[in-house]
Amino acid sequence: MISVTDLRAGTIFKDNGNLLQVLAYEHIKMGRGSANIKVKVKNLRSGSTTEKSFINGAKVDDLTVLKREYQYLYKDEDNAYFMDPQTYEQISAPLKAIDGSEFLKEGDSYSISFLDAEPLSIILPPKVVLTVAETAPGVKGNSATNVFKNATLENGLTTKVPPFIGIGDKVRIDTRTGAYTEKA
Secondary structure, three states, rough: EEEEEHHHOOOOEEEEEEEEEEEEEEEEEEOOOOOEEEEEEEOOOOOOOEEEEOOOOOEEEEOEEEEEEEEEEEEEOOOOEEEOOOOOOEEEHHHOOOOHHHHHOOOEEEEEEEEEEEEEEEOOOEEEEEEEEEEEEOOOOOOOOOOOOEEEEEOOEEEEOOOOOOOOOOOOOOOOOOEEEEEE
């Protein structure tokens, strides 16, 4: 058992038979009385997110989760497929369990959390480098203000980029928001 005051972003625990991962944690103490702990959690099996409240001192079931590196191979409509680089064993993970599955790149390695033999979540890097596949040409003289144009990336994602970015340029994209951060 783990105290709810020890829950932090990324912690995985079991509550009412559901496997939950903490996305956000908030400790609220108002006046007299006990404190409340509010956590925003993601159900790792269904992919849904909810908010839960606990009173201070409550306990939840702690889980032992193993993390291992796997190489991304490909995906279909429902699953993404990975390979263990040491044993060449292949596993599949449901796409609904992967936040940001559009950022997976073939051949890259990702850390996967496991409970027994079941893959729970995939940890993406905070930023990825992608190639611009399609964008409009830049217009001269638009540098006085913060002007952006649409660009389609190699993975099919559309994002806003500065006017100096052209087709074939490599850009760094934030995997949490899908926004352009810098030219790579």
